[in-house]
């Protein structure tokens with residue numbers, strides 16, 4: 001089913017305000033979730049709203065953000081998110097990173113004690129929309145073993161880099177560092193299919209093609225083997241370790257309703273024009289895009305896409321067609337609305 005963006009926007013804001021989230025903050029959380037569903041990254045869209053609200057109700061996410069600036073100079077800042085909603089803390093941290101870049105050419109903001117912030121591209125794109133390059137990293141609770149390990153010690157920590165372009169939308173890489181999403185393993189099991197050997201390992205840490213082995217005590221594997229593991233480890237250092245926050249096994253799952261999560265973020269903005277004139281940057285982008293887009297295609301390929309391009313195409317389509325939503329997500333949201341005394345969502 002498809003739901004009009006305005007309808008779901010209003011509905012989500014009402015639900016969040018019902019659990020005492022201030023309107024301005026509810027609107028930020030809603031926009032990040034909406035952007036995920038419009039881009040068809042449904043794993044990080046309104047499907048997550050019930051768990052966020054449950055965590056707010058249990059006091060695991062504070063309902064009003066109260067950021068403490070612990071350290072600051074013209075190019076960097078360290079923020080304590082005080083367990084506020086990840087979307088709001090990250091949004092405000094990115095605003096600060098952009099402000100610093102505007103003043104000093106570069107702005108690095110490290111954040112500790114935040115929460116799950118949804119799609120990483122939302123924040124890197126804030127910089128790209130202002131002629132700047134944005135680099136955003138977050139850690140998450142551990143999901144993957146080390147190479148040769150058989151215990152979860154590292155998150156599939158997402159990284160996004162967004163670069164402005166005059167050749168269309170910004171070029172935005174937005175990726176988790178596991179080879180695949182857990183949802184895809186569940187999907188393979190449902191369809192009775194085997195999975196590629198590099199998707200996951202069994203409980204003993206050994207490669208498997210049986211989705212059941214990954215689901216029952218096994219683990220997702222890092223993208224690109226040791227290289228992805230190395231990137232995920234460095235992401236953990238740039239977020240949790242660098243901010244003096246939590247990392248690896250210190251971070252409980254967001255589905256553990258009895259513990260605060262304490263997620264850390266890294267937000268870096270580069271003001272291009274303070275390094276090279278924008279004309280030079282944009283003429284380089286134009287040339288690079290032309291090399292890539294006009295390169296010889298493999299047999300059977302009609303079009304070559306840039307990172308983020310497919311998601312932008314989906315977003316444009318869905319802004320017209322409405323936000324695509326699974327029956328189950330629709331049902332769960334309406335159950336939540338009933339419990340909170342908010343008018344239900346209708347198609």
Ligand SMILES: NC(=O)c1ccc[n+]([C@@H]2O[C@H](COP(=O)([O-])OP(=O)(O)OC[C@H]3O[C@@H](n4cnc5c(N)ncnc54)[C@H](O)[C@@H]3O)[C@@H](O)[C@H]2O)c1
Nearest residue numbers: 117118119120140158172173174175176305306307308309
């Ligand atoms: N907040 C968190 O804790 C957390 C954790 C994990 C993932 N996430 C989010 O989950 C989302 C999904 O991550 P993912 O790794 O599954 O993404 P993905 O594998 O769908 O895409 C990764 C990247 O590859 C690009 N891409 C895909 N197909 C392409 C093609 N044919 N040509 C060129 N580029 C292509 C995409 O544009 C994207 O930039 C992201 O938004 C990420 O930020 C968030």
